[in-house]
Amino acid sequence: METQKIKLHIENYIGEVERSIYEPIMDKDVGRTTIDAGKAFFLLLPLLNGERWNNHLNTSAIAVGAVHAALAAHESIDVSNATSKQQQLTVLSGDHFSGIHYRLLASLPEFGFIRSLSETIGQINEMKTTFHNQLPDGPEMLIEAIRIIEAGCVTDFLHTFGFSQYVPLVSAAMSLLWFNEENADSNFSSGKYSCHTMNAADADRAVVLLHAEMQEALDAADYLQPFLKRQLRNLATPLLGKLN
DSSP: OHHHHHHHHHHHHHHHHHHHHOOHHHHHHTOOOOOOHHHHHHHTHHHHTTOOOOHHHHHHHHHHHHHHHHHHHHHTOOGGGTTSHHHHHHHHHHHHHHHHHHHHHHTTTOHHHHHHHHHHHHHHHHHHHHHHHOOOSSHHHHHHHHHHHHHHHHHHHHHHTTOGGGHHHHHHHHHHHHTSHHHHIIIIITSSSOSSOOOHHHHHHHHHHHHHHHHHHHHHOTTSOHHHHHHHHHHHHHHHHTTO
């Protein structure tokens, strides 16, 4: 029953984000943008946990979804073929999604979050640029880089709207889940984040460190309902098993 509620909340949220960023021409020429259900889960974690949630928070969360869509669109650009029509349209779609987040937040108005989210987006883009030229040196620096890129917008939302107690857990979990085999291979070796290959030993050590960090955060999360703790442990367990 609880799993179905989680699924329903995430599906409803994804639908709202899709409707907010929908543009017929972009949809026809570039294709439908896929909204990351994993990021949606962590963004909605306070709602799933029974925290207060209103239209203001929901609109702000949709704005974060639009930012995630924009970042995903820009990540999909093939830098070796960035001048093709398809690639240029993809860039434009990302810019369009980014503009949607500003419009949504300005309508509330939520200018403080606009400023902090803009700073976070800048940090994410700066980190991706650094990644492209040189991978972080060692597991600790790798973790911090992934933490900014993967969890930055969500933790910014949580800090801004009074859910700071969720940040240690969400930050560790989102970073840890990035290190699954599919992401690690596609994000690094394909050149999405870097033109270099990730050091396997650094990645394995990062997984161990993040799992310990997440476990500590879960143990301290007395605010979190048991079914959500189980859900989070279930997400992380298969990844740790790959190291055994």
